[in-house]
Amino acid sequence: GENVEQHPSTLSVQEGDSAVIKCTYSDSASNYFPWYKQELGKRPQLIIDIRSNVGEKKDQRIAVTLNKTAKHFSLHITETQPEDSAVYFCAASVKKGNQFYFGTGTSLTVIP
Amino acid sequence: NAGVTQTPKFQVLKTGQSMTLQCAQDMNHEYMSWYRQDPGMGLRLIHYSVGAGITDQGEVPNGYNVSRSTTEDFPLRLLSAAPSQTSVYFCASSPGLATPTQYFGPGTRLTVL
Numbered sequence: 001g002e003n004v005e006q007h008p009s010t011l012s013v014q015e016g017d018s019a020v021i022k023c024t025y026s027d028s029a030s031n032y033f034p035w036y037k038q039e040l041g042k043r044p045q046l047i048i049d050i051r052s053n054v055g056e057k058k059d060q061r062i063a064v065t066l067n068k069t070a071k072h073f074s075l076h077i078t079e080t081q082p083e084d085s086a087v088y089f090c091a092a093s094v095k096k097g098n099q100f101y102f103g104t105g106t107s108l109t110v111i112p
Numbered sequence: 113n114a115g116v117t118q119t120p121k122f123q124v125l126k127t128g129q130s131m132t133l134q135c136a137q138d139m140n141h142e143y144m145s146w147y148r149q150d151p152g153m154g155l156r157l158i159h160y161s162v163g164a165g166i167t168d169q170g171e172v173p174n175g176y177n178v179s180r181s182t183t184e185d186f187p188l189r190l191l192s193a194a195p196s197q198t199s200v201y202f203c204a205s206s207p208g209l210a211t212p213t214q215y216f217g218p219g220t221r222l223t224v225l
Contacts, residue, residue, distance in 0.1 A: 089154055
C-alpha cells in the first residue's frame with residue numbers, strides 16, 4: 001500500500017515568517033494530495049489540495065507544490081500568523097476506492 | 113446541512129465489551145471512511161465504502177466491522193474492545209472519485225479500560 005512520510009514533526013516560526021512542510025509518497029498511482037489543518041480537539045479541515053496533473057496551486061497565503069517524478073509535495077505558508085498554529089497533515093489518495101493515506105503530522109507553532 | 117455527524121462524542125468501555133460508533137452524512141456522498149487517530153501516528157484508515165452495499169478494508173481493519181446499508185449511514189462496530197483500540201475515531205465522506213475532497217465528522221473519543 002501507499003506510504004506517506006512527513007517532515008518535520010514540529011516547526012516553530014516567528015510571526016510573519018514562512019513555513020514549509022514536506023511529504024513524500026511511495027505509490028506512483030496516487031493522484032490526489034490534500035492538506036489538512038487540525039486544531040486541538042477539533043476535526044481535520046481541508047486547507048488546500050492538488051491533483052497529479054498540476055504542479056503548483058496557490059490560495060492566498062497557502063501554496064502547495066507537487067513533484068511527481070520525485071514523489072514529493074510540499075505545503076508553503078507565507079506571512080504566518082498566530083492563528084496558523086495547529087497540526088498539519090498531508091495525505092495521498094490512491095484512485096482505486098478513493099483510499100487516503102496520511103502523514104504523521106507537523107505541529108506548527110507561530111510565535112507572536 | 114448537518115454535514116457528517118458522529119455519535120457518541122465520548123465513550124468508555126471495558127475490555128471485551130462491544131459497541132457501535134455511528135456515522136451519518138446528509139450530503140448524498142458516495143464514499144465514506146473510518147479512521148483512527150493516535151498520538152504521533154496521524155490518521156489511519158480502518159474501513160471504507162464506495163457506495164451502499166460495498167465496503168473494503170483499510171490499513172488497520174482488525175477488530176472492527178462495518179456495513180453500508182444506506183448511502184447516509186456507515187456504522188463502525190467494535191466486536192470485543194481491547195485497550196489498544198483506545199483512540200479518537202473520525203468518520204469522513206466524499207462525493208466520489210471525480211470529487212475526492214473528504215469532509216470529516218467531529219470525532220468520537222473512545223477509551224477502553
